[in-house]
Amino acid sequence: MSNKIVPLISSGISGPLGLLHLPRLWQKGLLGAVGSLADGYSDIGPGYDHMVLDAIGVDPEKAKAFIRATKPTYVAFEAWIRAYPGVKLDKATIFASNAGVAGYIHTPDVRKAVLAAVGLEDDGSVNPGAVDLNNLDDWQDFHRSVAS
Secondary structure, three states, X not given: OOOOEOOOOOOOOOOOOOOOOHHHHHHHHHHHHOOOEOOOOOOOOOOHHHHHHHHHOOOHHHHHHHHHHHOOOHHHHHHHHHXXXXXXXXXXXXXXXXXXXXXXXXXXXXXXXXXXXXOOOOOOOOOOEHHHHHHHHHHHHHHHHHHO
């Protein structure tokens, strides 16, 4: 069993701000800050992390630096986001960001690789959304980390 932690907060979860993926971004950032993020995961890297922060006008490197320096609770992280100069948290921006997260579809190659890794057929029966495929991938990594 590893002392590295697989992040299990789904990108499909939001906190009080209503932004999908933000709690996962915080969890990965915090795990990275303390050296406990499982191998293969990035703490505030390209993908959903940058997509969400870019949508609301927050510099990903500044968010990463804040988390590393202060190791905030989730509520404190959201407070920092709210106070970020020029942040866009209006309903339309949050809706558009959430639609981007929820509607993102992995490439066929990524979908096939994830499904093969978890032992499922790529027969169209699994929701093709990236959030659901990422959940399957995380759960497989989590199982491997505790059962191997």
